[in-house]
Amino acid sequence: MQNPKTxxxxxxxxxxxxxxxxREVVHAVKKAGYATQEFSALAGVDAAALHxxxxxxxxxxxxxxxxxxVQAEEGKGTQxxxxxxALVCCPAxxxxxxxxxxxxxxxxxxxEPVDLRLLILQARALLKRREVEADLRYxxxxxxxxxxxxxxxxxxVDHEFRYTFFNEKAEKVGGKPxxxxxxxxxxxxxxxxxxxxxxxxxxxxAVDRQIHISEYLGPITGGWxxxxxxxxxxxxxxxxxxxxxxxxxxxxxxxxQEQLTAANSNLERAVEERTAQLHxxxxxxxxxxxxxxxxLRSPLRSMxxxxxxxVDDFSAALDDRARDYARKMxxxxxxxxRMLRDLIELSRVTKTDIQLESxxxxxxxxxxxxxxxxxxKDTGAAIQTSPGLGNVTANQTLLTQILANLxxxxxxxxxxxxxxxxxxxxxxxxxxxxAICVEDNGIGIDGRYQEKVFRxxxxxxxADYEGTGIGLAIAKKAAERMxxxxxxxxxxxxxxxxxxxxxPYP
Amino acid sequence: xxxxxxxxxxxxxxxEAFLLERAxxxxxxxxxxxxVKNGDEVIEYxxxxxxxxxxxxxxxxxxxxxDLNMPKKSGFEVLEWIRQQPAFRAMSVDVFSGSGRHExxxxxxxxxxxxxxxxxxxxxxxxxxxxxxxQLIACRGFSSP
Numbered sequence: 001m002q003n004p005k006t007x008x009x010x011x012x013x014x015x016x017x018x019x020x021x022x023r024e025v026v027h028a029v030k031k032a033g034y035a036t037q038e039f040s041a042l043a044g045v046d047a048a049a050l051h052x053x054x055x056x057x058x059x060x061x062x063x064x065x066x067x068x069x070v071q072a073e074e075g076k077g078t079q080x081x082x083x084x085x086a087l088v089c090c091p092a093x094x095x096x097x098x099x100x101x102x103x104x105x106x107x108x109x110x111x112e113p114v115d116l117r118l119l120i121l122q123a124r125a126l127l128k129r130r131e132v133e134a135d136l137r138y139x140x141x142x143x144x145x146x147x148x149x150x151x152x153x154x155x156x157v158d159h160e161f162r163y164t165f166f167n168e169k170a171e172k173v174g175g176k177p178x179x180x181x182x183x184x185x186x187x188x189x190x191x192x193x194x195x196x197x198x199x200x201x202x203x204x205x206a207v208d209r210q211i212h213i214s215e216y217l218g219p220i221t222g223g224w225x226x227x228x229x230x231x232x233x234x235x236x237x238x239x240x241x242x243x244x245x246x247x248x249x250x251x252x253x254x255x256x257q258e259q260l261t262a263a264n265s266n267l268e269r270a271v272e273e274r275t276a277q278l279h280x281x282x283x284x285x286x287x288x289x290x291x292x293x294x295x296l297r298s299p300l301r302s303m304x305x306x307x308x309x310x311v312d313d314f315s316a317a318l319d320d321r322a323r324d325y326a327r328k329m330x331x332x333x334x335x336x337x338r339m340l341r342d343l344i345e346l347s348r349v350t351k352t353d354i355q356l357e358s359x360x361x362x363x364x365x366x367x368x369x370x371x372x373x374x375x376x377k378d379t380g381a382a383i384q385t386s387p388g389l390g391n392v393t394a395n396q397t398l399l400t401q402i403l404a405n406l407x408x409x410x411x412x413x414x415x416x417x418x419x420x421x422x423x424x425x426x427x428x429x430x431x432x433x434x435a436i437c438v439e440d441n442g443i444g445i446d447g448r449y450q451e452k453v454f455r456x457x458x459x460x461x462x463a464d465y466e467g468t469g470i471g472l473a474i475a476k477k478a479a480e481r482m483x484x485x486x487x488x489x490x491x492x493x494x495x496x497x498x499x500x501x502x503x504p505y506p
Numbered sequence: 507x508x509x510x511x512x513x514x515x516x517x518x519x520x521x522e523a524f525l526l527e528r529a530x531x532x533x534x535x536x537x538x539x540x541x542v543k544n545g546d547e548v549i550e551y552x553x554x555x556x557x558x559x560x561x562x563x564x565x566x567x568x569x570x571x572x573d574l575n576m577p578k579k580s581g582f583e584v585l586e587w588i589r590q591q592p593a594f595r596a597m598s599v600d601v602f603s604g605s606g607r608h609e610x611x612x613x614x615x616x617x618x619x620x621x622x623x624x625x626x627x628x629x630x631x632x633x634x635x636x637x638x639x640x641q642l643i644a645c646r647g648f649s650s651p
Contacts, residue, residue, distance in 0.1 A: 294575075294604060294605060297604050297625075297627065298519055298522060298604055299521075300627065301522060301525070301604070301625060301626075301627055302519070302521035302522060302525065304627060304628055304629065305521070305522075305525035305528075305629050305632075306521070306525070308628070308629035308630075309525070309528065309629070330628060330629075333627065333628070334627060334628060337627040341606075344606075348607075
C-alpha cells in the first residue's frame with residue numbers, strides 16, 4: 001500500500017450543476033493549490049476519473065447518485081474509493097439535509113450559497129484528516145502485516161475473549177484460518193486451552209492489566225514456548241515464542257553440567273583413593289626398604305665375624321694370600337654395611353615427620369665442618385665462609401645432613417695435587433627462595449649427569465673415590481622434604497657449585 | 507637371691523650368638539653364659555619353668571643380654587615383662603640390637619633397659635665395644651669370676 005497523496009497533489013472532483021457556481025468553486029480550489037476534475041453530469045463520471053479524486057465537491061442533488069456510484073466502486077473492492085471524502089453543498093433551508101444527515105469523518109456539508117473560503121477550509125480539514133487516517137491505516141496495516149507474518153504465534157482477543165487478530169503462524173499451529181475464527185470465542189474455538197496455564201494467565205491479565213510472561217510446554221506442538229500476554233485497550237494480545245531450541249540447549253547444558261559435576265566428584269574420589277593407595281604403598285615400600293636394609297646387616301655381621309674368626313683361629317695355617325682374601329671379605333662386608341646404613345638413612349629422611357623452622361645457616365655449616373674436622377685437617381682444605389649467611393626456613397637435622405654431605409663430597413672429589421678450596425655463601429633467588437651455594441675446586445661433574453648423580457647407588461667415579469652413591473640421593477630427598485631443591489653447576493676439571501634452594505626465613 | 511653371675515644371652519641367630527660369646531671371651535668377660543632363642547624362652551628361663559626349672563643348671567643371670575628383634579615375644583615385650591616382676595627389678599638388662607633407630611633406642615630405655623648397645627659390623631669394633639662394656643659392668647659392682 002502506498003502513502004496517500006499530499007495535499008498539494010490532491011485532486012478535487014467537482015459535481016456542481018450551476019456553471020457559475022462551479023467556475024467559482026473550481027477557481028477557488030485551484031487557487032488553493034489543488035488539481036480539479038470537473039464533472040458536468042453524473043453520466044460523465046467514469047470510474048477512472050472518479051478514481052483520481054481525493055475529495056468530491058458535490059451538490060445536494062447529485063450527492064445520492066454520486067454516493068451510490070462511489071459505494072458501487074467500493075463494493076468492487078477498489079481500494080482507492082475507500083473512505084473517499086466529500087463536501088456536500090446543501091440549500092440552507094430549515095428542512096435541508098443538515099436536519100437528517102449528520103456530517104461524519106469523510107463528509108462535511110456546506111450551506112448554499114457556498115462560501116468559498118469555508119469550502120477551502122473544509123476541504124483542507126477533510127484532506128488533512130484523510131491524509132492522517134491513510135497514514136495511520138498504512139502504519140497499522142504495516143504493523144499488522146508484520147504481526148501477521150512473524151514466525152511466532154500472535155493473536156489478539158477482545159474483552160470477551162473473541163478473536164480480533166490471528167496471525168499466519170497461529171493459523172498454522174492452530175490449524176484454522178483466521179477468517180474462520182475472527183470474532184469467535186477463544187475457549188470455544190480451542191477447548192483444550194481451558195484450564196491450562198495459558199487460560200489462567202489470560203484471565204489474570206484481563207483483571208490485573210499487567211504483562212504476563214511465562215514458559216510452558218505447548219499442548220499442540222510439544223515444544224517449549226515463552227508466552228507473553230499484553231493487555232491493550234481492546235483486550236489482550238498474546239505472543240508465543242518458540243524457545244524449544246533454547247530450552248533444549250539449556251537442558252543439555254544442565255545435563256552436561258551435572259555430568260561434569262558427577263565426573264569431577266568421581267575424579268576427586270578416584271584421585272583421593274589413588275593418593276591414599278599410593279601413600280600406603282609408598283609407606284609399605286619404605287618400611288620394606290628399612291626392614292630389608294636392617295635385616296641384611298645381621299648375616300653381614302656373621303660373614304664378617306666368621307671371616308675374622310677364620311683368620312684368628314687358623315692363622316698358623318694361612319698364608320698371606322688367604323689372609324688377604326679374608327681381609328677383602330671384611331672390607332666388602334664393611335662397604336655393604338655402609339650402603340645398608342645409607343639406605344636406612346634415605347628411608348628415614350623420606351618418612352620421618354619433619355618440622356620447618358628458622359635455621360641459622362652458619363651454625364649448621366659449623367657443625368658440618370666439625371663432622372669433617374679430620375678430613376679438613378688431612379687435606380689442608382681452605383674453607384671460606386661468607387659472612388651473613390643468614391637464616392632459612394628448614395629443618396636443622398636435614399640441613400646439617402645436606403651441608404655435611406656436600407662438604408664431604410667437596411673434600412672427597414678433589415683433584416690430585418690440588419689443595420681443596422671450598423666456599424659457602426647464600427644469595428637470594430626470588431621471593432620464594434634463597435640459595436645456599438657450596439663451591440669446590442674438585443674434579444667437577446659433567447652436566448650430563450645432572451640427574452644421575454642424585455640417584456641411589458649411582459657412582460660416577462667408581463673405585464677411585466670411596467662412597468656408596470647414596471649421599472646425594474639423601475641430600476636431594478632431604479632438600480625436597482624441606483620444600484627446597486638441590487642442583488649444581490659444574491665444569492669438569494675446575495669444580496662444582498651445589499645450589500640448595502630453600503624458602504627464606506621471613 | 508643367689509645370683510651366679512651368669513650372662514643370659516637372648517639372641518635368635520645362632521651365628522650371632524656364637525660370635526658374641528666368642529667376643530665376650532676375647533674381651534675377658536669370663537662370666538658363664540646361657541643362651542635362649544626368643545622372647546618366650548627368656549621369660550620361661552627367668553620364671554624357672556619347663557626345661558629351665560633346674561636352677562643349678564639354669565641359674566638366674568646377673569645380666570640379660572637382650573636382642574630386640576626376636577621371634578615370638580620381642581625384646582621390648584620381654585623388657586616390659588621383666589620390669590613388671592618385682593624380683594627382677596634390679597636385674598641388669600642390656601639391649602644388644604642391630605637397630606640404630608632413635609625410636610627403638612628411646613623405647614628400649616623407657617621400657618627399663620640399663621644400656622643400649624648397637625651391634626657393630628666388624629669383629630674389631632665389637633671387641634672394642636665389649637672392652638668398654640667389661641669396664642662398665644665392673645663399675646656396676648659385679649666381680650669377675
